[in-house]
Amino acid sequence: AYVVTDSCIRCKFMDCVAVCPVDCFYEGENMLVINPDECIDCGVCEPECPAAAIAADTAPEAGPWIALNAQYAALWPNIAEKKEPPADAAQWMDVADKFESAFS
Ligand code: SF4
Numbered sequence: 001a002y003v004v005t006d007s008c009i010r011c012k013f014m015d016c017v018a019v020c021p022v023d024c025f026y027e028g029e030n031m032l033v034i035n036p037d038e039c040i041d042c043g044v045c046e047p048e049c050p051a052a053a054i055a056a057d058t059a060p061e062a063g064p065w066i067a068l069n070a071q072y073a074a075l076w077p078n079i080a081e082k083k084e085p086p087a088d089a090a091q092w093m094d095v096a097d098k099f100e101s102a103f104s
């Protein structure tokens with residue numbers, strides 16, 4: 001499966017949602033996650049993300065996010081249509097270690 005990484009946090013552009021053929025994205029307040037049981041590994045979403053937040057679960061940067069995507073996909077509501085990104089999304093594009101600000 002593909003996973004959403006911390007680069008999504010507070011960017012939440014949702015271009016990924018618009019292209020996913022199986023609607024397997026789930027929405028938290030600050031980021032989205034992918035349900036690994038529903039993702040069909042098509043890879044279409046990866047190049048669509050302006051924040052480069054999506055990776056295959058075999059990629060090095062995916063490591064810590066694999067469990068988190070599975071965990072929160074079971075808790076958060078499904079999102080099947082792109083919404084308006086946060087007004088300050090662009091400001092968070094190059095910020096590192098955003099996990100701390102979103103989950104603490
Ligand atoms: Fe959806 Fe394909 Fe991305 Fe999986 S890889 S989340 S199926 S667009």
Ligand code: F3S
Pocket residue numbers: 004007008009011012013014015016017031032048049050051052053054
């Ligand atoms: Fe997040 Fe990128 Fe989708 S910022 S909401 S993974 S398009």
